Amino acid sequence: MGRLIAAIVVxxxxxxxxxxxxxxxxxxxxxxxxxxxxxxxxxxGLWIVLSLVLGIAASIVAGIVAAALARGVRxxxxxxxxxxxxxxAMAIPSLSDSAGDRxxxxxxxxxxxxxxxxxxxxxxxxxxxxxxxxxxxxxxxxLRKQWS
Numbered sequence: 001m002g003r004l005i006a007a008i009v010v011x012x013x014x015x016x017x018x019x020x021x022x023x024x025x026x027x028x029x030x031x032x033x034x035x036x037x038x039x040x041x042x043x044x045g046l047w048i049v050l051s052l053v054l055g056i057a058a059s060i061v062a063g064i065v066a067a068a069l070a071r072g073v074r075x076x077x078x079x080x081x082x083x084x085x086x087x088x089a090m091a092i093p094s095l096s097d098s099a100g101d102r103x104x105x106x107x108x109x110x111x112x113x114x115x116x117x118x119x120x121x122x123x124x125x126x127x128x129x130x131x132x133x134x135x136x137x138x139x140x141x142x143l144r145k146q147w148s
Contacts, residue, residue, distance in 0.1 A: 007075030008082055011066030011137070015083070018058040024112055026050055032110045041118045048125060052132070059083070059133045063140020076141020080134040087130025094126040 026047075027035055035047045043051075062083075066075035110118075 003070050004075060004078055007066040007068075007070035008079050010069055011062040011075065011079040012082060012086075014065045015058045015062035015133075015137075018061055019054065022054045022058070023051065023116075026054065027112055027115055032108065032115070035115065036110070036119070041120050043119055043121050048121070051121075051125075052129075055129055056132060056136045059136035060140035060143065063137035063142075064144040065140075066137065067141035067144035073138070073141040073144075076137050076144070079141075080137040083137055084130050084134040087133055088127075091126040091130060094121070094123050 030046070030050075035044060036042065037044055062079060063076040066079040067073055069075055070078070
Protein backbone atom coordinates (compact mmCIF):
# COMPACT_ATOMS: atom_id res chain seq x y z
CA MET A 1 0.00 0.00 0.00
CA GLY A 2 2.91 2.34 0.76
CA ARG A 3 4.29 1.88 -2.77
CA LEU A 4 0.91 2.75 -4.27
CA ILE A 5 0.56 5.92 -2.22
CA ALA A 6 4.14 6.93 -3.05
CA ALA A 7 3.47 6.26 -6.74
CA ILE A 8 0.42 8.54 -6.68
CA VAL A 9 2.13 11.35 -4.79
CA VAL A 10 5.40 11.27 -6.74
CA UNK A 11 3.58 10.83 -10.07
CA UNK A 12 1.42 13.88 -9.34
CA UNK A 13 4.46 15.93 -8.30
CA UNK A 14 6.26 14.92 -11.50
CA UNK A 15 3.23 15.96 -13.53
CA UNK A 16 3.03 19.32 -11.73
CA UNK A 17 6.74 20.09 -12.16
CA UNK A 18 6.72 19.00 -15.81
CA UNK A 19 3.74 21.24 -16.55
CA UNK A 20 5.14 24.20 -14.63
CA UNK A 21 8.53 24.04 -16.33
CA UNK A 22 7.32 23.35 -19.87
CA UNK A 23 4.46 25.86 -19.74
CA UNK A 24 6.80 28.53 -18.37
CA UNK A 25 9.32 27.82 -21.14
CA UNK A 26 6.55 27.84 -23.76
CA UNK A 27 5.24 31.17 -22.49
CA UNK A 28 8.70 32.71 -22.53
CA UNK A 29 9.29 31.40 -26.06
CA UNK A 30 5.89 32.52 -27.42
CA UNK A 31 5.67 35.80 -25.60
CA UNK A 32 2.54 37.57 -24.43
CA UNK A 33 1.15 38.15 -27.91
CA UNK A 34 1.60 34.51 -28.89
CA UNK A 35 -0.06 33.12 -25.78
CA UNK A 36 -3.04 35.49 -25.61
CA UNK A 37 -5.57 36.92 -28.01
CA UNK A 38 -4.96 40.62 -28.74
CA UNK A 39 -5.61 42.89 -25.75
CA UNK A 40 -7.18 40.21 -23.54
CA UNK A 41 -6.37 37.34 -21.22
CA UNK A 42 -8.18 34.84 -23.47
CA UNK A 43 -5.60 32.25 -24.52
CA UNK A 44 -4.74 31.96 -28.21
CA GLY A 45 -5.45 28.98 -30.42
CA LEU A 46 -1.73 28.25 -30.58
CA TRP A 47 -1.57 28.21 -26.79
CA ILE A 48 -4.52 25.79 -26.62
CA VAL A 49 -2.84 23.35 -29.02
CA LEU A 50 0.52 23.63 -27.28
CA SER A 51 -0.99 23.20 -23.82
CA LEU A 52 -2.85 20.07 -24.95
CA VAL A 53 0.38 18.58 -26.30
CA LEU A 54 2.37 19.49 -23.17
CA GLY A 55 -0.41 18.21 -20.89
CA ILE A 56 -0.48 14.88 -22.70
CA ALA A 57 3.31 14.58 -22.47
CA ALA A 58 3.20 15.40 -18.74
CA SER A 59 0.50 12.77 -18.20
CA ILE A 60 2.48 10.08 -20.00
CA VAL A 61 5.63 10.86 -18.00
CA ALA A 62 3.66 10.84 -14.73
CA GLY A 63 2.07 7.50 -15.68
CA ILE A 64 5.47 5.98 -16.38
CA VAL A 65 6.80 7.20 -13.03
CA ALA A 66 3.74 5.97 -11.11
CA ALA A 67 3.87 2.54 -12.76
CA ALA A 68 7.59 2.24 -12.08
CA LEU A 69 7.24 3.14 -8.40
CA ALA A 70 4.22 0.89 -7.87
CA ARG A 71 5.88 -1.88 -9.90
CA GLY A 72 2.85 -2.21 -12.11
CA VAL A 73 0.00 -0.44 -13.89
CA ARG A 74 -1.94 -0.23 -10.64
CA UNK A 75 0.07 2.88 -9.78
CA UNK A 76 -0.78 4.67 -13.01
CA UNK A 77 -4.43 3.68 -12.76
CA UNK A 78 -4.68 5.03 -9.21
CA UNK A 79 -2.92 8.23 -10.30
CA UNK A 80 -5.37 8.55 -13.21
CA UNK A 81 -8.30 8.54 -10.77
CA UNK A 82 -6.63 11.26 -8.69
CA UNK A 83 -5.87 13.33 -11.81
CA UNK A 84 -9.48 13.06 -12.95
CA UNK A 85 -10.99 13.98 -9.56
CA UNK A 86 -8.61 16.87 -8.82
CA UNK A 87 -8.78 18.10 -12.42
CA UNK A 88 -12.57 18.24 -12.40
CA ALA A 89 -12.53 19.95 -9.00
CA MET A 90 -10.14 22.60 -10.36
CA ALA A 91 -12.33 23.04 -13.48
CA ILE A 92 -15.43 23.95 -11.47
CA PRO A 93 -14.52 27.66 -11.11
CA SER A 94 -14.27 27.99 -14.90
CA LEU A 95 -17.90 26.89 -15.25
CA SER A 96 -19.11 30.15 -13.75
CA ASP A 97 -17.14 32.05 -16.42
CA SER A 98 -16.90 35.09 -14.17
CA ALA A 99 -13.94 37.35 -14.74
CA GLY A 100 -13.36 37.74 -11.00
CA ASP A 101 -10.15 39.64 -10.37
CA ARG A 102 -9.07 39.40 -14.00
CA UNK A 103 -8.55 42.78 -15.67
CA UNK A 104 -10.69 43.38 -18.76
CA UNK A 105 -7.78 44.60 -20.86
CA UNK A 106 -4.31 43.06 -20.98
CA UNK A 107 -1.22 45.23 -21.07
CA UNK A 108 1.36 44.72 -23.81
CA UNK A 109 3.83 42.77 -21.68
CA UNK A 110 2.67 40.35 -19.00
CA UNK A 111 5.04 38.42 -16.73
CA UNK A 112 4.84 34.65 -16.33
CA UNK A 113 3.19 34.70 -12.88
CA UNK A 114 0.64 37.33 -13.93
CA UNK A 115 -0.14 35.30 -17.06
CA UNK A 116 -0.79 32.19 -14.94
CA UNK A 117 -3.01 34.15 -12.60
CA UNK A 118 -5.20 35.84 -15.20
CA UNK A 119 -5.16 33.52 -18.23
CA UNK A 120 -8.61 32.37 -19.27
CA UNK A 121 -9.03 29.15 -21.20
CA UNK A 122 -12.27 28.00 -22.79
CA UNK A 123 -14.59 26.02 -20.50
CA UNK A 124 -14.48 22.99 -22.79
CA UNK A 125 -10.71 22.88 -22.37
CA UNK A 126 -10.91 23.05 -18.58
CA UNK A 127 -13.32 20.10 -18.64
CA UNK A 128 -11.41 18.10 -21.26
CA UNK A 129 -7.98 18.33 -19.59
CA UNK A 130 -8.78 16.07 -16.60
CA UNK A 131 -10.11 13.34 -18.90
CA UNK A 132 -7.13 13.59 -21.24
CA UNK A 133 -4.80 13.60 -18.26
CA UNK A 134 -6.36 10.47 -16.80
CA UNK A 135 -6.32 8.60 -20.11
CA UNK A 136 -2.70 9.45 -20.87
CA UNK A 137 -1.52 8.65 -17.34
CA UNK A 138 -2.85 5.13 -17.98
CA UNK A 139 -1.16 5.14 -21.41
CA UNK A 140 2.12 6.05 -19.70
CA UNK A 141 1.68 3.22 -17.21
CA UNK A 142 0.98 0.81 -20.06
CA LEU A 143 4.10 1.98 -21.89
CA ARG A 144 6.13 1.36 -18.75
CA LYS A 145 4.69 -2.13 -18.51
CA GLN A 146 5.64 -2.88 -22.11
CA TRP A 147 9.24 -1.79 -21.50
CA SER A 148 9.60 -4.09 -18.48
